Amino acid sequence: MPPIISAMGLTKIYGGIKAVDRIDFEIREGECFGFLGPNGAGKTTTMRMIQCAIPKTSGRLLVKGMEVDERPREIKRILGVVPQENNLDPDFTVLKNLTVYARYFDIPKGEAERRALELLRFVQLYERRDSPVDKLSGGMRRRLMLARALINEPEILVMDEPTTGLDPQARHAIWDKIRALKREGVTVVLTTHYMEEASQLCDRLVIMDLGRIIAEGSPAELIEEHVGSEVVEVDNRPEVLGLIAREGERYEMFGDRIHVLARDPKGFVSKLMGACDLERVAIRRATLEDVFLKLTGRALRD
């Protein structure tokens, strides 16, 4: 089966700065595909090129076999878009937000109303259908954004940071909806900088930094390839560094803590206990966050 979205040498230059720099990726039909990266990595720019909101500078970008700059209308017809920033219509009620949006897709009035009510049940906002948008909480607005993105029954759902700024309950509610949509066969493309979100939802993902893709794979593959199964966390002390150097282990220094990506974590911990007098040694499962920090470094990005 050909990929539903594919990019080849995709590049976007803004005023001399390469926001996206010759990236290649393929997204398969029905999967959840994630773009991870620190701020300024080029995730949002990539999303906006997929949704035909901004033109690419060079390279190719195909959505369902269609070039983004040739057939934007057809592409946008099969896309559901949840941008980073909510842009609900404050002049309308919850329900009217959906029916007005349906009109842009040429969905007839009766059908629009039927779909809107069904979607409001899906995102648990049915009871609030006549509320003005500004009376909704952050989590409710985000769910309404999701419902609006689904009004045209999209084949591909593009979400830019779907849960940023939400409390854990609201975040889990959104995750549940995304999983339900995936089961129905919707292809989901999302960006996030929450590693847990990526591990929970994404079948495959890429990690971007400074406009380039620096790693690609399933969350488990990425962890195994870049970190190993477990991480040893220990205080940053000269004798620990000495032992690491003698053993030739890979490590990352985070202020007063050291993360050791040991080949044999349990063996390394017993050597540590023998060699140094330590109070705080922890051995834990490696996460996507370890991969992310290892690949993109610790420096703040903005």
Add this chain to the structure above:
Amino acid sequence: MRPADYFRIPDVSYRVWKVWMRNRDVFMKTIKVNFLVPFLEPILYLFGIGFGLGLYVGEMDGMPYAAFIAPALISISMMNASFFECTYASFVRMYHQKTFDAIISTPLNVDEVILGEILWGSTKSLINASIMLSVLSALQLVKLPDSLLLIPFSFLVGLVFSAIGMCFTAIVPTIDSFNYPTFLLITPMFLFSGTFFPLSALPEPVQLASQIFFPLTHAVIISRGLASGRIGAQSLVSLAWLASVGSILTILSINLMRRRLVA
């Protein structure tokens, strides 16, 4: 952008009306308030200036002063309704509410959004002009049925001022910047377009500038012709001026907006 790019023919379809309908739906929500302004405005001006100042002025250009300014008041209302709709109101939708971003995630494109906004601004002009016309004809200050042509005409005048407004909306950095075109363009037009006294009272170079640069001058010429039932050949020139400036600026504003929104 190359100079020719500012006048590229927009890529638009029937979908522009969906943008128009969105704005209509918002308008209908607060319809009572929306009718109040165009209903009260002519009455205030007529009593304050028309009947008050008119007592001292008597006749102007061979007609009672109130009848002289009545068509100008309608023209001013066309200008205000459309210019302010496509500046402050459009800017809020574009910049603060991100409504345009939401719409262009659907099969609509920027060109259609902007043309839809301009057509809505023209419609606001038509609505306001119609309400004022009914007030002024009840006071027997305009001639019927000739004056009814002011209704379709107000849509064209609205188009010109919507397009002017939209050009500014495409280039201003913040909403406060609209003070410049308001005080440097709209206020002088309000005073020097043959509105409250005939153009001939002005020095000749000013008359000429007013006719070359001020759409309101042309709107007033035609409105006064229709309202008094004495439409002259000069009106044809004004009509051609408004139609060509309206279409050129509409195209220009769409291209300026595309540059702003699709980078």
